[in-house]
Amino acid sequence: MTAGQFIFYTMAFIMVAFSVFTIFSRNILRSAFYLFCVLVTTSFLYFMLGYEFMAGVQLILYVGGIVVLIVFSILLTSHIGHKFPWPSKRKLMAGVTVSLAGFLLAVKVLCCYPFPVVHEKVKLPGMKEIGRQLLDLDTRHSGYALPFEIIGILLLAAMVGAIMIAKKEK
Amino acid sequence: MIQEIPITHVLVLSSFLFFCGICGFIIRRNLITLLMAVELILNAVSINFVVFNKYLFPHQMEGLFFALFVIGIAAAEAAVAIALIINVYRRLGSIQVEDVAEMKY
Numbered sequence: 001m002t003a004g005q006f007i008f009y010t011m012a013f014i015m016v017a018f019s020v021f022t023i024f025s026r027n028i029l030r031s032a033f034y035l036f037c038v039l040v041t042t043s044f045l046y047f048m049l050g051y052e053f054m055a056g057v058q059l060i061l062y063v064g065g066i067v068v069l070i071v072f073s074i075l076l077t078s079h080i081g082h083k084f085p086w087p088s089k090r091k092l093m094a095g096v097t098v099s100l101a102g103f104l105l106a107v108k109v110l111c112c113y114p115f116p117v118v119h120e121k122v123k124l125p126g127m128k129e130i131g132r133q134l135l136d137l138d139t140r141h142s143g144y145a146l147p148f149e150i151i152g153i154l155l156l157a158a159m160v161g162a163i164m165i166a167k168k169e170k
Numbered sequence: 171m172i173q174e175i176p177i178t179h180v181l182v183l184s185s186f187l188f189f190c191g192i193c194g195f196i197i198r199r200n201l202i203t204l205l206m207a208v209e210l211i212l213n214a215v216s217i218n219f220v221v222f223n224k225y226l227f228p229h230q231m232e233g234l235f236f237a238l239f240v241i242g243i244a245a246a247e248a249a250v251a252i253a254l255i256i257n258v259y260r261r262l263g264s265i266q267v268e269d270v271a272e273m274k275y
Contacts, residue, residue: 022194042213092197095192099189103186133230147239159246166252
């Protein structure tokens with residue numbers, strides 16, 4: 001086993017363990033911390049794949065933005081020491097059965113399908129290349145300028161809406 | 171470095187994360203933990219996009235762009251959902267799913 005494989009399987013183990021803890025932890029703040037660990041490990045996975053920009057976005061937006069937002073809302077709405085009761089047996093059975101069945105089906109399909117993996121070495125894309133391909137308008141692949149703008153407007157609308165919903169009424 | 175790892179293993183990992191999120195969505199009854207389960211699902215999906223891009227089409231960057239869009243949408247969704255949760259808490263005093271039974275303004 002090489003170093004890369006060792007790192008990958010360690011990360012995979014951490015991700016699996018912490019995602020299970022996220023779901024089953026009875027303390028909500030601890031659950032948010034486990035989610036944080038899963039997201040940070042995902043950004044390490046992006047680093048291993050060679051997409052540094054993606055890893056940075058994951059760290060800044062998911063870990064720095066969304067998890068902090070979730071922790072804030074937990075502090076505003078929940079008691080820290082409060083422990084949830086266990087979910088009812090019926091619900092637990094239903095959830096575990098559905099997700100286990102889906103997971104086994106997905107694994108079966110993934111193991112049967114021959115993915116046409118490209119093995120040659122490719123130069124990793126830099127920041128400039130990513131920006132050029134994302135907003136490219138004139139060459140053969142037409143770029144993603146319109147979805148980019150739409151995402152910008154969506155984010156603006158979501159932020160204005162969030163402020164309007166959450167502000168105190170007079 | 172990543173070439174030593176078969177693509178199937180990474181995809182099995184991301185599908186485990188996905189179904190973990192689905193399980194959490196079914197069994198939890200707190201609005202914030204439901205939001206966390208949704209974040210797990212979206213994270214698994216963006217791992218899938220990036221991995222397909224890296225292994226199958228390394229000369230293009232479409233998967234990277236779609237993962238970026240998924241992360242942007244997740245941020246917008248989390249902001250709106252948390253504003254709604256705070257408003258629900260202010261009106262009803264609880265964020266359990268069973269207590270939010272009226273849609274009246």
